[in-house]
Amino acid sequence: MTIFEKSSSGRRAYTLPDQGIPDQSLGIEDYLLRKEKANLPEVSELDLVRHYTELEAKNHSVDKGFYPLGSCTMKYNPKLNEDMAALFRYLHPYQPEETIQGALRLMYELKELLMEITGTDDMTLVPSAGAHGELTGMLIIRAYHLDRGDTKRDKVIVPDSAHGTNPASAAMAGYKVLELKSSEEGLVDLKELEKHLDETVAAIMLTNPNTLGYFERDILKIAEMAHEAGALLYYDGANLNAVMGKARPGDMGFDVVHLNLHKTFSTPHGMGGPGSGPIGVKEHLKDFLPVPVVRKDGERYYLDYDVPKTIGMMRAFYGNFGVLVKAYTYILTMGKDGLTKASELAVLNANYLKALLRGVYPVAYDPDGKRPCMHEFVADGSKLLKETGIKTLDVAKRLLDYGFHAPTVYFPLIVPEALMIEPTETESKETLDAFADAMKEIVKEARENPELLKGAPRNTPVRRLDEATASRKPIVRWTPEN
Amino acid sequence: MKKYSKTHEWVEVLEGSKARIGISNHAQEELGDIVYVDLPEVGKEIKKGEEFMSIESVKAAEDIYAPVSGKVVAVNEKLSDTPELVNQDAEGEGWLVEVELSDPSELDDLMTEEEYKKFVEQEG
């Protein structure tokens, strides 16, 4: 039941202080004033608590159970992060700088830490999410080329295994997109790349490790080729959780690097956001960063709006500061040793789970099951489909019955019936064992009792939903009639 | 008599140089539940082999390629409200557009129903 149906006129769940100010006449033209009040629900405080408690219970979450969504890094979100963010809630962005020195110092120090982790020379903390960072990065690249009078570059190369945000961000920055076919090993195909690299290419966008979970071992060669052709190399940071302390994007040859603080640095995902997508750049791109950039002058921290060739502003104010506090807390807690350990264990967990599924589920681009992956791997469900008629979607839905969230499915697009599995470092061996057992059981069910899977899930708050009708005849808001 | 393209569209000449275009039954099966048909405007010139409209299912958006060249003279208005017609009857009630053919000889390059069936089997 929606909260609107629980509403009863006259109820309320708030009180307001006495201001000591008499009622005023506002002098606004009558036709500009509301005739009918906005129909918001009227509930008591307990009604409100029950409603949202009921809703919360219907969600799967990291706190509730395993959440192996590939490329999403659903690691544990430490409680300390939340407590620390609460210390910085009541700050106004336009307060005089002298009254927010602590906040600015935190931003400055976070920036320094992230620059060291990524091997970059300057950074903006403004972007609100990974895709927002991607757009920021592509606009920086665009401004760089144009500033050099290099106007012919009108396209961006992305591998066919890339996240959908990569081509979308490049297009938003005004570029044409060229999809690069992956090699037989699921990596960037150097010969293919060479064919397309010319004076019209502005940038290559890569994720490393890539979305198949493999490290682009030719990355230095790729960087050399890109730079020789005058193109820049962009790092999609979605998979940084595999390589903290092991390899820095800046050292791999990337010019622009985005981070997903909500993934790698454990600030929570919050049902899809808010996140934070800082962009680190090499020296030659510093002057193009969006404003403001946090800087330090002696003992004073300040917001620098005077960036000579800035691309402009990506949003109002300074970014998702509340998220930055959590990432900063996490990095201080983990330190260089803990972050490195986190990446090592993330990779160990993925390889262990992959080994447990040997002989049960083939892994893409790994015929003998011996190829090491990084923090994630992609299982290929096409064999199961062929043998049993069971789709990856059915497997995903059946996993929900076992109390697990499903992996990312049908992505990357180059693997048929893909299941992309990222366990993260915060999951224990026991959890991975239990998940592998469930997967084995499901494969068995697919052979013995396929109907069980086709009708899954059964133990969830609702069962499979009619998505087709929902998109054909969209009902996008509550009304008394529907 | 219908003729088929390798990109899974069909064409059927109605009278003179007027022809109907749709997607094959095989194509609608591959697409799954169709939720939206983005029809072109009447009057649009379409060119053989080039995309001229798109069809969306829940999780995919497929470009539709013109099997022949010509000018769109009518679109299947019913699809705006009931895109599922394409699922129900792709090669009948679920037709997409009618065109005035600019070069009827292009029909010769297309496959017959039998040839198309074989093509689909090989492809799959």
Place this chain on the structure above:
Amino acid sequence: MKRYPYLPHTEQDIKEMLETIGVSSIEDLFVDVPKTISPEELKIPESRDEFTVKKILMGLARENKTLDEMRVFLGAGIYYRFIPSVVQHLASKPGFVTAYTPYQAEVSQGTLQALFEYQTMICELTGMEVTNASMYDGASALAEAMLMAVRISKKPKVILSKAVHPEYIRTVETYVKPQGIDVEFVDFDEKTGRTDYEALKKMISEDVGGVAIQQPNFFGVVEDLKAAREAIPEKVPFVVAADPIALALLEPPGSFGADIVVGEGQALGNFPALGGPGFGFFSTRMKHIRTMPGRLIGETKDVDGKTGYVMILQTREQHIRRSKATSNICSNHAHSAVMAAIYMSALGKEGIVEVAKRSANAAHYLAAALKGKGFDLTFSGPFLFEFVFNAGQDYEKKWHDMAEKGILGPLPLERLMPEMKGKALAATTELTTKEDIEALLEAIA
């Protein structure tokens, strides 16, 4: 071996796992990483215990003056409003905080229903037919609205009122120019502070594909949306960036024929948090739904006929349409939007009006008092809870001095608009008291 609270692995676990994998060390799993790019060690501090980290953060927090300890007259897009305890408590539930995007609808009904209800509430405020599940903030939402306007109209130029928040204007320019879209500006009337609708009418040409104004505008002045719409031809999309609390009192933009209504949602139960995260709301008409950016939640039924919610029209989005998507947005500000829904549910139909009216009472009381002290209002146009007044050429210094004394005075506009030197933008809310106003009057005189 050093122990970490977030890492569960024992030495025994690691040993067994390596055996299962068939390698002798974790290093063996990193074979593809060239040795030449492996750093010796990151130059950042070692890990720390929780208590020490807490102390460091508390130390940083003490270097700030928080709004709770000040008398606040700062607004300009972020507002110090009252957030009932219940809002934060419910929003902090781990089922909301630690869930991901509702990709598996069957185990995400909490998220989906909460966002569906959010969409409904924003539609009620904006007077529009459909609202997406949130954008990053008000400025980027306006930028996306202008891109959408151009997708609808297929015309290469947009017009913005100069009375739109300067940071919003700058964001729009940053977003649209790379796509070859021109931005032109219509002036505001220097007397009223409203957008000059006559001038706007004259600027309309064949190639204008969208017009945006803010309600109330950056100066707090209530725009005449009727006059604005009349100045814009029907086929040119009309975009309004609105304050959601103001919409409790003002006739919604939807009633005046707006095509897209966006805005910053922080005022709806989200913390000021130095400007983020709040969220952007984004509403439009059903006829434009397919050109809209962002995630959208719809109601449907499950196989047993039970009502449920799913993400709909996903073919607009980047994960399916890739370079042809309506936007690159993926992560949004869902949690902030749900927080807003909880807040709006706490206030209800009457409460949100009360909040808006009380905020406006304080502003009008303050404006009259400032006039009494010789500070005239800059504009004659009507306002709700923000207004500009002539604060004097030396105001910026005074502003810093006041902060020292615990008063976050009205914003010196020079900071955002150099041509407005000596003018200040005052904001009040339902938390502004008579004592606050008296303290300000004393300090500013």
